Amino acid sequence: MKYQSQAVAKPYFIAAIGLFVGQILFGLILGMQYVWGDFMFPEIPFNVARMVHTNLLIVWLLFGFMGAAYYLVPEEAERELQSPFLAWALFWIFLIAGALTVLGYLLVPYAQLADITMNDLLPTMGREFLEQPTITKVGIVIVALGFLYNIGVTILAGRKTVVSLVLLTGLVGLAVFFLFAFYNPTNVVDDKYYWWWVVHLWVEGVWELIMGAILAYVLIKVTGVDREVIEKWLYVIIAMTLITGIIGTGHHYYWIGTPDYWQWWGSIFSAMEPIPFFMMTVFAFNMVNRRRREHPNKATVLWALGTAVMAFLGAGVWGFLHTLAPINYYTHGSQVTAAHGHMAFYGAYVMIVLTIISYAMPILRGQEASDPRSQVLEMWSFWLMTVSMVFITLFLTGAGVLQVWLQRYTEDPQPFMVVQEKIEMFYWLRELAGAVFLIGLIVYVISFFVKGGERVTIGSSDTA
Numbered sequence: 041m042k043y044q045s046q047a048v049a050k051p052y053f054i055a056a057i058g059l060f061v062g063q064i065l066f067g068l069i070l071g072m073q074y075v076w077g078d079f080m081f082p083e084i085p086f087n088v089a090r091m092v093h094t095n096l097l098i099v100w101l102l103f104g105f106m107g108a109a110y111y112l113v114p115e116e117a118e119r120e121l122q123s124p125f126l127a128w129a130l131f132w133i134f135l136i137a138g139a140l141t142v143l144g145y146l147l148v149p150y151a152q153l154a155d156i157t158m159n160d161l162l163p164t165m166g167r168e169f170l171e172q173p174t175i176t177k178v179g180i181v182i183v184a185l186g187f188l189y190n191i192g193v194t195i196l197a198g199r200k201t202v203v204s205l206v207l208l209t210g211l212v213g214l215a216v217f218f219l220f221a222f223y224n225p226t227n228v229v230d231d232k233y234y235w236w237w238v239v240h241l242w243v244e245g246v247w248e249l250i251m252g253a254i255l256a257y258v259l260i261k262v263t264g265v266d267r268e269v270i271e272k273w274l275y276v277i278i279a280m281t282l283i284t285g286i287i288g289t290g291h292h293y294y295w296i297g298t299p300d301y302w303q304w305w306g307s308i309f310s311a312m313e314p315i316p317f318f319m320m321t322v323f324a325f326n327m328v329n330r331r332r333r334e335h336p337n338k339a340t341v342l343w344a345l346g347t348a349v350m351a352f353l354g355a356g357v358w359g360f361l362h363t364l365a366p367i368n369y370y371t372h373g374s375q376v377t378a379a380h381g382h383m384a385f386y387g388a389y390v391m392i393v394l395t396i397i398s399y400a401m402p403i404l405r406g407q408e409a410s411d412p413r414s415q416v417l418e419m420w421s422f423w424l425m426t427v428s429m430v431f432i433t434l435f436l437t438g439a440g441v442l443q444v445w446l447q448r449y450t451e452d453p454q455p456f457m458v459v460q461e462k463i464e465m466f467y468w469l470r471e472l473a474g475a476v477f478l479i480g481l482i483v484y485v486i487s488f489f490v491k492g493g494e495r496v497t498i499g500s501s502d503t504a
């Protein structure tokens with residue numbers, strides 16, 4: 041560690057991994073409820089488990105992004121973090137608020153939770169991903185402002201690099217778009233319209249900048265390739281992200297009561313959204329091939345290449361699959377959507393957070409890279425989780441194609457539940473793949489506690 045204050049990243053990473061485990065456990069509960077409707081009912085109804093699963097996902101990714109920023113910004117800015125104390129304080133506020141919110145979901149009926157938290161004063165609850173009580177949302181804004189102050193001052197008062205400025209732009213965007221979570225018009229069209237300003241403009245806009253910046257940082261470190269080369273890539277990637285992603289929001293405006301022209305704008309621009317993801321893949325492989333050093337942390341290189349490939353598959357390929365209006369007309373809100381949602385979130389954001397954790401955690405624990413045996417386990421967990429996510433995606437895609445066919449496309453469409461029963465096999469298989477995912481995650485956690493093994497160095501040593 042070059043700067044003492046980078047140490048605050050560690051609790052953020054640990055919390056992220058802890059919440060990740062929780063998210064997956066709820067995923068398995070949900071998957072089970074798909075095939076066995078009464079599973080854990082009435083203790084944990086489907087809608088509650090779903091809310092916990094998706095909210096934990098978002099919250100642990102945010103912990104991961106904040107940890108990443110606290111870790112890399114001091115090094116990029118070449119100075120200590122403005123206020124490590126503030127970072128610690130916000131860590132506890134965020135963790136406690138998050139835990140209380142999840143407990144609220146689990147212990148109190150949702151409507152009562154709305155009452156208790158005085159949703160009436162400023163109603164914001166009840167929308168997918170934004171289910172948090174208003175008071176939690178206010179907490180999130182406070183944490184975000186404190187965080188941005190801390191990171192922003194550190195960057196602006198120190199060395200400014202393309203990596204840290206792109207990261208900062210992404211983080212500011214993340215906070216700004218979250219503000220639309222407070223805008224809750226009664227008109228359903230308006231409501232959906234602006235809801236996507238949070239959901240879409242996050243994952244297909246500002247979060248992509250965060251991903252690009254973290255990936256660029258890690259690649260600089262593990263490959264030793266000149267910063268200038270990596271920065272040029274980053275510029276083009278983020279430009280393409282914003283050019284395609286902003287108007288690409290239109291792919292959510294096909295059937296919600298917005299003007300017809302969105303079918304053209306949404307289709308054309310979102311069809312180009314895979315480009316920046318593809319560029320990230322080419323970028324990552326290119327940099328690793330041109331590497332000027334052999335970094336001892338092989339696991340990080342694997343994660344970095346993995347996220348570049350999986351983000352392209354999940355977001356780029358599975359996104360493109362249903363993004364054109366004439367196709368989306370049939371696939372909208374089906375299991376095809378869920379297949380894409382899983383692989384895109386995993387490939388882009390889960391894996392980029394695991395990439396920076398893989399790189400930073402050993403250093404935060406006083407080693408350049410973890411012991412070889414630990415890295416072997418970490419790479420096992422990479423393959424177990426990644427391959428099972430590929431299978432989850434394929435099974436959901438199979439379910440989705442059949443669902444769309446039987447329920448919407450044939451001459452003689454059948455009712456929702458009749459079709460669900462016919463595609464039950466896919467849901468069993470998804471659950472099985474989910475169980476393997478959990479095993480992969482357990483191996484991942486264990487890898488942090490394993491020591492020893494022989495280090496094998498391949499090729500030339502450090503030239504960077």
Ligand code: HEM
Nearest residue numbers: 243291310313355359360362363372373377381384385388
């Ligand atoms: C990492 C980036 C991405 C993530 C995390 C992501 C995630 C998601 C999620 C979770 C949904 C479901 C939202 C809901 O209705 O609840 C969704 C919907 C959708 N995504 Fe993505 N996505 C990403 C990138 C893309 C890209 C690049 C495209 C197009 C090429 C795309 C096309 C779509 C479309 C068309 C829908 C609407 C599906 C429907 O009509 O039901 N996504 N995405």
Ligand code: HEM
Nearest residue numbers: 067068070071094377378381382385386390470471474477
């Ligand atoms: C890191 C891994 C995972 C990520 C990133 C993830 C992400 C998500 C997202 C974004 C949604 C909302 C999807 C949408 O609205 O289209 C969702 C819902 C869901 N997830 Fe996951 N998930 C993961 C792992 C799992 C696992 C292992 C299982 C179970 C085997 C699972 C089961 C489900 C189920 C059943 C739903 C509800 C789908 C519905 O409403 O029909 N997830 N997950």
Ligand SMILES: [Fe+2]
Nearest residue numbers: 240244289291
């Ligand atoms: Fe989108």
